[in-house]
Amino acid sequence: MEREIFEAEHDQFREIVKEFLARKITPHHAQWEKDGIVPRETFRAAAKQGVIGFQVPPEFGGGGVRDFRLNAVVTEEFAAAAASGPGFVLHNDVIAPYLLNLADDGQRARWLSGFASGEEIWAIGMTEPGTGSDLAGIRTSARKDGDHWVVTGAKTFISNGINADRVIVVARTDPSPDAGHKAFSLLIVERGMDGFTRGRNLDKIGLKAQDTAELHFYEVRVPAANLLGEENRGFYHLMHNLPEERMSIAIGSIAGARAVFDRTLEYTKSRTAFGQPVASFQHSRFVLAEMDTELDIAQVFLDRCLAALVKGELTAVQAAKAKWWTSELQQRVVTACLQLHGGYGYMTEYPVGRAFTDARIQTIYGGTTEIMKEIVGRDLGV
Incomplete structure (x- = not known):
C-alpha cells in the first residue's frame, strides 16, 4: 500500500539510513550479538551520518529538525534490517524529548553537544527489580543534602546500561506517604560518580546485541544542577x-x-x-x-x-x-x-x-x- 504520511525529504532520509545500515551496521551485527554490546564508536558514526541527534538545535551540533517522521524512518529501517543492537531508537525517541523539553539553558550547554555527536550515550532508569510497569511503586530515593541530591536504590532492564555515560534516574524525592504521583523527580546520574555501579550485562533471550544492565546507586551525590525538569514533577x-x-x-x-x-x-x-x-x-x-x-x-x-x-x-x-x-x-x-x-x-x-x-x-x-x-x-x- 502506498503510504501518504511521508514526504520527499523523508524518502531521501530513508535512503541515507539504509546506506548507513548496509555499511556500518549489518556487516557487524552478528559479532555484536555474540559480544552482547555495540562498540561506542557506532554512535559517533551514526551522528556523523545524521541518523541520531537530528532533533538537536544546530548550535549544539544537531540538525535542528524535530519531525517524528524522521524518527519513524530510523525505527522502521532498523526494525526491517533486524538491527536491534544500537540503542538509536532509545537515543532519538526516548532520551531526546526529555533533554529538549526539560533541560534548562545550562543543562543544554553541558549535555546537548555530546548527545548530538554520539560522544555521550544516554539511558533512562525507570524499572526496578520489584516494580515492573508500576512506576508509582518506585523505591529508589533521593534526599536533599545542601546543593546535592543523595541517591540510593537500584534499576534493572536498562537499555544502553553498560555503555551509558549519563542516566536519567527516576527517584522518589518526597518520602511522605501521601505524596502520591508528586513524589518523584528526574535526576541525571553520570559515569564516575561515587556509589554508582553497574551489574552484569543481562543475558536475554533476544535483542542480544543490545546491552541491558542492572544499575546500583549507593549514596550517590548528584549535583542539584542535574535535576531535570521540576522537582517532584518527574511522574x-x-x-x-x-x-x-x-x-x-x-x-x-x-x-x-x-x-x-x-x-x-x-x-x-x-x-x-x-x-x-x-x-x-x-x-x-x-x-x-x-x-x-x-x-x-x-x-x-x-x-x-x-x-x-x-x-x-x-x-x-x-x-x-x-x-x-x-x-x-x-x-x-x-x-x-x-x-x-x-x-x-x-x-x-x-x-x-x-x-x-x-x-x-x-x-x-x-x-x-x-x-x-x-x-x-x-x-x-x-
Whole structure:
C-alpha cells in the first residue's frame, strides 16, 4: 500500500539510513550479538551520518529538525534490517524529548553537544527489580543534602546500561506517604560518580546485541544542577513522554513484522513440499493472506496516529491502542512465519528465528499489553 504520511525529504532520509545500515551496521551485527554490546564508536558514526541527534538545535551540533517522521524512518529501517543492537531508537525517541523539553539553558550547554555527536550515550532508569510497569511503586530515593541530591536504590532492564555515560534516574524525592504521583523527580546520574555501579550485562533471550544492565546507586551525590525538569514533577514528565515512546515501539513492531512477512512470502514460494511450493497450499495461502491484510490495516491506523503525533494531537489512549495492538500482531506474525519455515525457522541462522525471540519483548517494555488495555478501558469509563 502506498503510504501518504511521508514526504520527499523523508524518502531521501530513508535512503541515507539504509546506506548507513548496509555499511556500518549489518556487516557487524552478528559479532555484536555474540559480544552482547555495540562498540561506542557506532554512535559517533551514526551522528556523523545524521541518523541520531537530528532533533538537536544546530548550535549544539544537531540538525535542528524535530519531525517524528524522521524518527519513524530510523525505527522502521532498523526494525526491517533486524538491527536491534544500537540503542538509536532509545537515543532519538526516548532520551531526546526529555533533554529538549526539560533541560534548562545550562543543562543544554553541558549535555546537548555530546548527545548530538554520539560522544555521550544516554539511558533512562525507570524499572526496578520489584516494580515492573508500576512506576508509582518506585523505591529508589533521593534526599536533599545542601546543593546535592543523595541517591540510593537500584534499576534493572536498562537499555544502553553498560555503555551509558549519563542516566536519567527516576527517584522518589518526597518520602511522605501521601505524596502520591508528586513524589518523584528526574535526576541525571553520570559515569564516575561515587556509589554508582553497574551489574552484569543481562543475558536475554533476544535483542542480544543490545546491552541491558542492572544499575546500583549507593549514596550517590548528584549535583542539584542535574535535576531535570521540576522537582517532584518527574511522574508527570514521564507520562507526557510515554505516548511518544509507545508510538516508537508500535512503529518498530509493524516494520519488523512486515519485514519477516516479506521474507517468509519469498521463502514459501521457493520452498517445496510434496512436490509443490509451500505457498501454494490453501492453508498457507490463507495464513499469508491473513497476515498481509492485518499488517496493512494496522499500518493505516499507525500512520494516522503518527500524523496526530506530528501535529501534537496524539493522545495517551491512541498511543496505548497502537502499542498493544501492533506488538501483539507482531507476535502472531512472527509465530506464523516461523511455522511456515518449518524446522529451518528454529535455526538462528534464519532471520525468522532471531525475529521470534527479538520480538517477544515488544508486548512488555514501554508498558505491558495489560497496562495498555487498562489505559483504554479507563478511558471508556469502565
